[in-house]
Amino acid sequence: MKSREQRWQDRYLPYLIILPALVLTIGILYPFILAIIYSLTDYRLVSPVRHFIGLANYLDSFRDINFWYSLGVTLLYAALTISIEVPLGLGVAMLLNHEIRGIRSFRFILIIPLMMPPVIAALMWKMIMAENGVMNYFIGLIGAAPVPWLANTYSLLSIVLIDVWLYTPFCAIILLAGLQSLPKEPYESAMVDRASGFFVFRRLTLPMLKPFLILAILFRTIDSLKMFDLVYATTKGSHSTMLMQVSAYYEAFRWYNMGKSLSYMIVIWVVIFIISRMLVSWWNRAMQRATGTER
Amino acid sequence: MSTVVLKDVHKDYGKVKAVRGISFECADREILAILGPSGAGKTSTLKMIAGLESITMGEIFENGRLVNFLPPEKRNTAMVFESYALYPHLSVYDNIAFPLRSRSVQLKGESIDARVLEVADMLQIGPLLGRKPAELSGGQKQRVALGRALAKRAEVLLLDEPISHLDAKLRHHMRRELKKYQQALNTTVIYVTHDYLEALALASTIVVLNMGVIHQTGSPGVVYNRPADTFVATLIGQPRINLVPCRIQNTSAPELECISGDGSFRVPCPLPADQLPSGCREVLVGIRPQFLQLTPNLDDDGIAGEIYVSEYMGTDSIVEVKVGDHLLKVLTKEHGYRIAQAVKLQVLKKDIMLFDAQTGKNLLNHREPDASHGS
Amino acid sequence: MSTVVLKDVHKDYGKVKAVRGISFECADREILAILGPSGAGKTSTLKMIAGLESITMGEIFENGRLVNFLPPEKRNTAMVFESYALYPHLSVYDNIAFPLRSRSVQLKGESIDARVLEVADMLQIGPLLGRKPAELSGGQKQRVALGRALAKRAEVLLLDEPISHLDAKLRHHMRRELKKYQQALNTTVIYVTHDYLEALALASTIVVLNMGVIHQTGSPGVVYNRPADTFVATLIGQPRINLVPCRIQNTSAPELECISGDGSFRVPCPLPADQLPSGCREVLVGIRPQFLQLTPNLDDDGIAGEIYVSEYMGTDSIVEVKVGDHLLKVLTKEHGYRIAQAVKLQVLKKDIMLFDAQTGKNLLNHREPDASHGS
């Protein structure tokens, strides 16, 4: 009897605990499935009828160089933002982790950008980056010619800059919280061991912080692969900023091709899925390693 | 060359005064033990020496240099933490190798390997080198922590109860190895312990700390035989010293006598009248249980008492003898005593200590130093 | 009523076999000590009894009931963790009160208060009740951990080296309090320690564990005086037992004699020839250092040797005496020996132990039980 009770606990308790979250999840699963089904049809917003057309939307996309271009730009965008935001966020978090005078204000100040709705932030930045905007004004002060920040050649980098401004604090917060949850004693002993700052960083902080780093990378990867708001609010998707989700937006809301648009989005979904899978298994390993409990 | 000098060092944690002005010197290449009960301020002192805790007041010098504000990584110390402070993500091997790879030591592959293996061997943790700290038992963790400190070969080695989790045999082995190591490398060692046996066996100087105050600083022999006060006297020695409140009186005996309140306990006073602090008549007489001889022969001289309880302790027994209102502990090899058996207790005058009843201070402390302590 | 019975219990951590089939019974209201060196599997055993670690193989019964699968919160046990496992966010008071507020105990305000204060008083942590664990010293943390376990008044109390961080005085005090507590509340206690003195002083049964295997189970007297094998013999007793490899020979002496390889060491064989296992001639002769009498008088009978080294240990000295190729430790109160001084060693036949040279097993173990252990 007792042993059965225990087994029941062992087996079902975790599921029970997860159940509420799972119910929410499954509720939202339905539209997902619908989206996949629609992507297999010639669904147009302006057409009352839908026909099942198999993978035609996908094949169509794969044959379209714009699709590949879009995918390329998206990956480039994600790579750029993450490779700037995570190290920068780590740096900021490490600075914020010092208990010095005034640090609380800094902690507060540095997360403020996060609070701007991205669409609004992008509009504000667009204003700042305008030809007669403040950025060019400051550049002008040092004698440089005004830069067309949001014109084709520069626009991707400019949007990356906005993204960095907006989301570096996100990385910083996650990493700061991570830093704060690290055990203090190894640091003390490392100090006594006369390890240099960089050595401690590489050998202690990085490995122990890795789970948090991966989490930051994970969430930033997911979000920047489906970036939309910033581009939409600044360039409306000029050629060099035609991210996947922007393309999908055009297909769906401007050209009414819902089926094709969904095929774009399912593809980006799959890309995110694959990358995340990798990151998550990496996270699992890092988590175990950081606590020294490999199974 | 490595000396450590503390001058009137204080440590407050908010309102808690952990260390209240302590001063001592640790000479080059010596093992200094800080001995004290739980909460005495031992760890705090050690951490201040390592530079891990700020110094509330006072000065710490290493090699004559003021180090109050020197960050820990700039000092050449190694430390074993009470809580081990192992790196959870590193294997035992990497834990030990960690300080060797840091910039200040910067050994290369093979020499790291050699050092790690040497230390692992000494600590008998060779088979564990591949494991992570989470997979170790308590004693194993402690040995790894010790190994990490030793591998570094720092000039000053700070050890915070480094072998408290080991069994007697291993502890004995460790003590020897530590001594060998210290002599081979000319390290200065500050050793925190609550175990007086460890302090006696290892240290050349013992600092007795309590409630953040130093009660006595001295060689093991001095601390054992001439404790500065009742605190030190009771801290050291197991079973603990018998303390009997007495009055010093001029009796018919040839010299002064110490007599307990009910008169049941009386021993000769080890001090002549002229050496007694004026007015001091109320004292505590201290006699270590080993120095009390028990005899069933009631015709012998001595203090009359009866057996109260007897505790078996392996070879020896601790016998408590009731003398008037007092219970005196006696360490004896005879196990044959019955409860309530009448006995006589004898003690040599040289084995009697005298403490001020008010202050607890040892009244004999101007006596010649006793040179009988061992190697 | 609370008994704990282990039947052939195994514990593997992956490839590491921590416990390899141990069985013992802990009777109701007794204190059972698990004694073993570092890494022996003590903590693992305790955690299995508490239900915190899964049991790889075997069965554990509490009160006759199989509890292999009973979750820890359903058992009426309390435990002191080696690493304390205090709740970092709770004050000392709340740490101790925590189990009292659980559903299984469910005390109300005042009675909680009373219990906490009582325990705090007993452990001398009254003034610390308002602090958080991070503000405590090592020994203070340990006492809080102990307090938390005691406050609960569980039927079974599991203690994992609960006083290793305390000084001798406090430790002594704790041991007494623990015994009082156990007797007052009729608790069954399983006490893990690496300190044989603690085990001897506290337990009514001692289980000697090494490498996951039980070497001996018995009362303190049995374990001390009739160790099952050389492992137990060396684990218990400080300084450790002298073991001299000898051959049993028929000499001119009236009985058999044990003679070392170079002939320098010879003692009478404590067993008559007919009781010796057939063919067993190679033995280890074990004599505890206390049982060796040292005499400077070279005319006396005994084994000739010379002083090799002498270590001062408070009252006693440990003197190592060189006998042929062997170093024998002797515990003596005389401090006057000079290095290289020639001496004689005497030993009573009853104090001689005999172990099989191959297996290490005690060859005398069919002798009458020795009843000489104390209260």
Place this chain on the structure above:
Amino acid sequence: GKQSGGSDFDPASITGPFRWDRAAGETIKLHLNKHPFTESLVPTLDEFTELTGIAVEYSILSEEEYREKIIIELSSQSGSVDVFMTGPFTEWSYVRAGWLEPLESYLANPALTNENYDPDDFFPVCLTANRWNGKPGYSNYGLGSQWAIPVQVETYILAFRKDWAADLQLTPPGNYKEYYRFAKAMTRDIDGRRVHGVTARGIGTWSTIATGFLTGFASSGCRDFDDQMNCTINSPEAVAFTEIWIRTLKESGPLAWTSNSWYDTKEQFESGQYGMWLTVDFFAVGFENLEKSRIARKVGYTLAPAGPDGKIRSNMWTWALAVNRYSRQKLASWLFVQWATSKEQLRAAALAGNWNPSRQSVWDDPQVASITAEWDNYRAVVSENLQNHASVCFTPQPEVPAIGDRWARALQEIWSGTDAQIALDRAAADIDRIIEKSGMKALIQ
């Protein structure tokens, strides 16, 4: 109340005298674009409810969001919207999707339309622009059902800095070569700061096409499609015009033209840094706002430059009210449309800034006329445009957004250095493919 709607509601079934309270007790849902018309409409909605007993709920969104939202609402065919704002070429998609209720039978039914309504008062071009017969090709422009009633009209005229022109002794351009030179001449440094001769929208969406560009394009005698619905944006005339248009921008225009949305462009012009803009007429409201504009009273207005044949074809747009085909309250909806587009309402709206009015009577109202009195010769130019030059310059077909976006991208490519012929050839090919896929060709008569 009774349901007066559903997709098979027949307005002809309603007979009898006109009554405002025919649908009393119903509730209709409006979807409105953020627009001066909306701003003036919303405070008066209570009057409508009082008059008709019809309750009104409404949602207002900015243009981009509005367009997304309305498509989704309409495509759900759930009747979640009754009346909404729309305009000519977006209607073309909705008509083919079958989302719009044809309004001519409501207009014609005296039981449904009160006698004071006076549909003939609307500028004819405004009503025409909201008619279509669902067949592709320019010959079908203005034929077929009335899908929406215009509340406002925009045409394209040339706004320029008359003070600069005077300084430089320039006359406004009459054709696109002059336009180029005019822009070039006005590009110079004033007080050490660069000012530019021209600005225009440049983001990669059809709105970049639909504005000044399409006006110039059409004036130059070009069309987007021929009669067989083959894309002709790469015809020789088209390439020539496109080249000069882009060259003007490139040499005399904003640095980051490709990110210029309508409001960026407007701000640029209002900030006083640009000399000329072939823009929608009603932006003059902003230019002439003394509080918010740096160029008030400094702007001259003239007709768009003419093409080689001397003709001007000014593109136009009207915001108009349409009724959802799937509305369940069509009667109430029509009553609302009728009320909101009445002379009184539109006059009030015009006075509140709804520019330009779609009714002749409102345009001629002295109080309305007085508003624009100080705006150079704005009034004359707009009147002239509405009389003679305005029409929708896209070819009617439902894929305007898709082809417009593709086309705009070609302009951006050209601006970034691609040869105009090549860029337009590629765009034309893509556009042909879009038309092909849309199945339009089958409908050509």
Place this chain on the structure above:
Amino acid sequence: MKQAQQYSSKRQILIWLALAGYAVFALFPLIWVVMMSFKSHIDIISPIPKFIFTPSLDNYKAILFGGQSTQYEVGQTDFLLYFKNSCIITISAVLLSLLAGVPAAYALARYRFRFKDDIAFTFLSFRFAPEIAVIIPIYILYQKLHLYNTYVGLIFVYQLITLPLIVWIIRGYFEDISVEIEQAAKLDGYSWWGVFTKIALPLVKPGLASTAVLAFIFAWNNFIFGLILGSSDTYPSTVGTLGFISYESVLWGQMAAATVITILPPLILAVFIQKYLVRGLTMGAIRG
């Protein structure tokens, strides 16, 4: 609380300078927005950026009280309603996510069970979906279920944003708690719920707080869900803020003022939470 490290003043200044450098980057656009909210339109579109101007409260007046605005640019009087909507939806969504997600995170961190990794990944995979991809199917579904333009519907769909974040980040904090501390609590007679509420939750409080703020911010800033699935009764303030893009110009001043007001709640929240971003006495000791 004691701090082991003692910072030399040189080091402090270096850290300070580095942080100040970043702070300029982080704050500049915001300062610009705040300045803009006090500027008149003509100052805003000035060709040379104006740093000195006569501040006025007109923009705030316009958005809060609607009232006086010029003939062509009527202020958006619904803004306060949208603001309230945002508060209701966002707070409820975060609470719901916390309620369902934190226990789930705990189970994922502490128990081993079949499909654990898959379930965890499923939670995460919610965030993968581009919003635009699911919005149409959800819209259609909501029309059918009458969840369209309701708080409940929006709160539910906001789980897409908040739930993965909360489950995944909090899970990491739970994993950090020393197993022995929880074991001790079990021995002390607490069921999983007791251990969870009395030990685990208090220990991850700092992480919980900062994650909740993050989730709140992400939800607060969302735009597309509110736009498509809400309507005039339920639009969140982001939709409202974009409403300041008027037909013929952007009401920069009012938009800036609205932005300032919109970021106030997360800002205030962050002030409260800020103390949790500092290692409490409890932290640091939780990893075994």
